Amino acid sequence: MDKNKLLRRLPAVNDLLEEETAEQLIAEHNRELVVKEIRRVLDEARSEMLGLLAEGDLERAEKLSSKLSPANLLKRLERALQEKMRPNLAPAVNATGVIVHTNLGRSLLSQRAREMVEMAGSHYTTLEIDRQTGERGSRYDNIEELLCELTGAEAAFVVNNNAAAVLLALSALAAGQEVIISRGELIEIGGSFRIPDVMKQGGARLVEVGTTNKVYAEDYEEAITEETALLLKVHTSNYRVVGFTRDVDLEELVEVGRKHDLPVLDDLGSGVFLNMEEFGLQPEPTAAERVAAGADIVTFSGDKILGGPQAGIIVGKSDYIARLKKHPLTRAVRVDKYTLAALEGTLKAYLDPEGVIEEIPTLKMLSLGDAELRERAEDLKQSIKQSINNLLSDEGFSVEVEKDISRVGGGAYPLSELPTRIVSLRWSAGEIDRLAAAIRTSYPPVFTRLADDRIIFDVRTLQSGDEKIICRALELALPEILN
Numbered sequence: 001m002d003k004n005k006l007l008r009r010l011p012a013v014n015d016l017l018e019e020e021t022a023e024q025l026i027a028e029h030n031r032e033l034v035v036k037e038i039r040r041v042l043d044e045a046r047s048e049m050l051g052l053l054a055e056g057d058l059e060r061a062e063k064l065s066s067k068l069s070p071a072n073l074l075k076r077l078e079r080a081l082q083e084k085m086r087p088n089l090a091p092a093v094n095a096t097g098v099i100v101h102t103n104l105g106r107s108l109l110s111q112r113a114r115e116m117v118e119m120a121g122s123h124y125t126t127l128e129i130d131r132q133t134g135e136r137g138s139r140y141d142n143i144e145e146l147l148c149e150l151t152g153a154e155a156a157f158v159v160n161n162n163a164a165a166v167l168l169a170l171s172a173l174a175a176g177q178e179v180i181i182s183r184g185e186l187i188e189i190g191g192s193f194r195i196p197d198v199m200k201q202g203g204a205r206l207v208e209v210g211t212t213n214k215v216y217a218e219d220y221e222e223a224i225t226e227e228t229a230l231l232l233k234v235h236t237s238n239y240r241v242v243g244f245t246r247d248v249d250l251e252e253l254v255e256v257g258r259k260h261d262l263p264v265l266d267d268l269g270s271g272v273f274l275n276m277e278e279f280g281l282q283p284e285p286t287a288a289e290r291v292a293a294g295a296d297i298v299t300f301s302g303d304k305i306l307g308g309p310q311a312g313i314i315v316g317k318s319d320y321i322a323r324l325k326k327h328p329l330t331r332a333v334r335v336d337k338y339t340l341a342a343l344e345g346t347l348k349a350y351l352d353p354e355g356v357i358e359e360i361p362t363l364k365m366l367s368l369g370d371a372e373l374r375e376r377a378e379d380l381k382q383s384i385k386q387s388i389n390n391l392l393s394d395e396g397f398s399v400e401v402e403k404d405i406s407r408v409g410g411g412a413y414p415l416s417e418l419p420t421r422i423v424s425l426r427w428s429a430g431e432i433d434r435l436a437a438a439i440r441t442s443y444p445p446v447f448t449r450l451a452d453d454r455i456i457f458d459v460r461t462l463q464s465g466d467e468k469i470i471c472r473a474l475e476l477a478l479p480e481i482l483n
Ligand SMILES: *Cc1c(COP(=O)(O)O)cnc(C)c1O
Pocket: 161, 162, 163, 164, 189, 193, 234, 235, 236, 237, 238, 267, 268, 269, 270, 300, 301, 302, 311, 312, 410, 411
């Protein structure tokens, strides 16, 4: 058969439009969209064909031509439309065991927080209005009282994220002046948040004191000049100096600050409200403890261990907070109503210390005990086995429950290990990475760990319904991989 004949065999746009499937798709979406996608599908088919013809591979071109039947092209069309209408920001299964997984969106919201977001999206709200006078109010009023109650601070407010909180505090309190910080705290946090760069951006001059592993209160005192505006303490979230070390704790630094009439800014990082020892983790300073220790301003993230939306929470002394609120940057880093709604919903849970761990998904995942993890892992193992057995007799797959380690994530607790149970999937007859990639690119995507030629499903970070999604992803992926 000659080249042109092969090309002419491709149906025309109108031919496909007359098919019943196309009519259904038009009813479901709309005509314009369907026509556009048909054009695209046909263009792609034509380029595939032209590619083979250019290579002079007539045999494969003939084969392709029979694959490009109207029925198959309509299938392609259906898939293309389905993919187009699916959210690009897709719901994902987190089987990595990293609880505060920054790349997967950090924290899941509690039901109360989700309901608040839904409310804020479907109603006008009292975002920035004073109900007594009917005049304009402050968007931070609703949240400030709650934050003060939970942390014991005099004043509070919220910005876009903790990076913005630190930037704003430095800009408002130290622009054009000096800020003293220990060398051991000049850290970089994932996603290129570098303390020295943030200082520069905030217009402050960095004065480093001490050495990488040791610093004393006298080091700070000796560095204080007429130009000093602020003493900065940064939680070395994702990094630890161990061994021969000496740190100046917040209390000591506050004392230095008081003596020289300088404010102390404490970048706490994670923002913990509970005693972390209850979770089998090392103690972490809580926001309330830092306020009580006398920090003038404490900043932390809303979506790390706190378990809320992305936000930078700022609590501290009224006069300093007032200076931050008045700074022009505040408008640029302000939070929207959804953040405020989700944050209020999250924080309300903390008013009830008995119920909070159950209510906040991040805390719940942190607190899961071995009995529950084991039961979940056994269940998942059985389901995965069944999915594989339904499709194949024995293609060298083995599924086991094993002990392993989950991580807190979000740059918190770099050294802490949370004992967990995993389901491991091995495949002696093929490349397991290909299977991992296939379930990652299916919909909804499933993210796992890969280690020692195993796919690892850590059940700690799975949510209800995820087991089914994992099994379906495997059922879809296996036949493709094996072909
Ligand atoms: C995570 C972290 C930040 C950045 O917080 P974001 O909310 O991600 O902007 C800043 N400082 C410390 C110490 C952190 O741990």
